Amino acid sequence: MVDFLVAATLSNLLVSTILAVLAWVVQRRIPSPGLANLLWAIVLIKLVTPPFVAIPAMTVPSIAGASISTSADLHTVSPPLRFNQMNVGLASQTVESAAPANPIDEPARLMETGTQVVWVGMVVWVAVSAILFAVSGARILRFHWLLIRTSRVDQELSRSLASSIARRFGLRKAPDVLVTAANIAPFVWWLSGRCVIVVSSRAMEELNQTDLRLIITHEMAHVKRRDHWFRWLEWLALIAFWWNPIMWWARRQLRDSEEMACDQLVLQTAKSEVNQYAHSLLNMAELLASPAIRPPVLASAINSGGSLERRLNVMM
Numbered sequence: 001m002v003d004f005l006v007a008a009t010l011s012n013l014l015v016s017t018i019l020a021v022l023a024w025v026v027q028r029r030i031p032s033p034g035l036a037n038l039l040w041a042i043v044l045i046k047l048v049t050p051p052f053v054a055i056p057a058m059t060v061p062s063i064a065g066a067s068i069s070t071s072a073d074l075h076t077v078s079p080p081l082r083f084n085q086m087n088v089g090l091a092s093q094t095v096e097s098a099a100p101a102n103p104i105d106e107p108a109r110l111m112e113t114g115t116q117v118v119w120v121g122m123v124v125w126v127a128v129s130a131i132l133f134a135v136s137g138a139r140i141l142r143f144h145w146l147l148i149r150t151s152r153v154d155q156e157l158s159r160s161l162a163s164s165i166a167r168r169f170g171l172r173k174a175p176d177v178l179v180t181a182a183n184i185a186p187f188v189w190w191l192s193g194r195c196v197i198v199v200s201s202r203a204m205e206e207l208n209q210t211d212l213r214l215i216i217t218h219e220m221a222h223v224k225r226r227d228h229w230f231r232w233l234e235w236l237a238l239i240a241f242w243w244n245p246i247m248w249w250a251r252r253q254l255r256d257s258e259e260m261a262c263d264q265l266v267l268q269t270a271k272s273e274v275n276q277y278a279h280s281l282l283n284m285a286e287l288l289a290s291p292a293i294r295p296p297v298l299a300s301a302i303n304s305g306g307s308l309e310r311r312l313n314v315m316m
Contacts, residue, residue, distance in 0.1 A: 006118060011051035016246050019043045023250075027257065033264055037257035041230055043250040044237045125243065132239045140296045144191050151178040151198065157216070162197065165217050168269055169224040177216065179204055184293045186284070187301035188219050190228035197223070203287055211280040214266065214273065215302065221262035222300040230254070231298040238297065255304050263311055278312050 023039035030036075157177040166174035175188075175195045186199045197219045199212075207215065222228065234251055241247040267274055285308055295301055 005122065008051045012047055012049075013244065013246070015051070016043050016046045016244075016250070019046055020246050020250055023253070027253070033257045033260035037254060037261050040250050040254040040257060041233070043246070044230075044233050044254065047237050047241050047244070047247055047250075048233070128242060129239050132242060136235065136239070136297065140191075140298055143296050144189075147178070147180065147189065147198065150182065151180040153177070154179045154204075161213060161216060162220070165213075165220045166223075169220055169265075171220075171224060175220075175223055182293050183288075184295060185288055185301045185304075186215050186219050187295050187299040187304075188222045188228050189295075189299055190231070191298070195223055195228060200287075203284065206287060207280075207283060210273075210276060211283050214270070214277050214280040215284055217266050217269065218262055218302055219300075221265040222258075224265065225258075225261065227258055227262075227300045228298075230258075231300060235297050258300075259302075259304065260311060260314060263315060267315065274315055278315055281308060281312065 019039070020043045023036065023043060026039055027036040153176045157179075158174065162177050163174040175197050178189075178196050178198045179201050180198055181201050183202060184198070184200050186197065186203065189196050189198055197216060199215070203212065203215070234254065237247050238251065263277075266277060270277065281302075284302065
């Protein structure tokens with residue numbers, strides 16, 4: 001069982017590393033945020049799926065085999081030397097000092113040490129993953145409960161603005177727009193089967209109609225791309241592979257490419273509003289300059305990935 005888990009972990013680590021390097025090379029050579037986002041998502045999917053390439057784990061010979069082979073070696077030595085009576089005492093002391101202490105115990109000790117290290121690592125891995133699952137799960141449920149209690153559906157935005165944007169993106173059903181009193185970045189939230197777009201009441205008050213329309217269009221692009229589904233994949237990979245640097249790299253790149261893909265999708269629907277869209281992002285960033293609530297990992301927030309300066313340079 002231990003050998004299988006070690007082999008599976010090594011296999012997934014190797015394959016995900018190769019996929020991550022491939023995604024990074026493609027991302028640098030092909031200016032397509034959507035393609036890069038898909039490749040980084042495949043890296044996370046590979047991490048949480050069973051391995052399809054078997055890498056044999058390093059094994060230590062069994063104790064029984066080591067004992068038999070060592071015992072045979074001891075019995076196939078050259079014929080015993082003949083000692084005269086005067087040299088018996090001296091020869092016995094020499095043989096005792098030259099012979100190894102316990103040659104049969106060495107392979108067993110090595111195997112026992114390796115097994116203990118593997119078991120300790122597995123216990124630490126499972127313990128930390130359980131803690132992350134409990135803490136993050138509790139935070140997600142608490143955030144969802146507070147969101148329900150402190151938010152209201154803006155019927156005007158939901159029926160007019162959100163519906164028209166959804167039709168432009170080809171969505172059959174437009175998500176509701178929730179307005180919350182919390183100082184928080186706009187984001188897409190999906191739990192219990194209902195997808196909603198959340199904006200703060202401060203953004204509703206301080207942004208003009210054009211800025212608000214473009215900000216909601218950006219969040220609708222997340223809905224169109226089904227990015228809220230990948231939040232669950234990201235959460236699962238974070239819990240299961242918190243120790244893996246490839247997971248952290250892929251997670252960061254997934255968010256960066258996702259935001260740029262949404263920017264690209266917004267500009268495809270509003271080709272003449274590139275400058276206005278850039279100003280809308282800057283105006284939204286100014287509102288978030290003061291301390292704001294950070295949504296959980298399951299939220300697709302407008303500022304969740306990538307440098308705003310880099311995104312603006314790409315747009316311009």
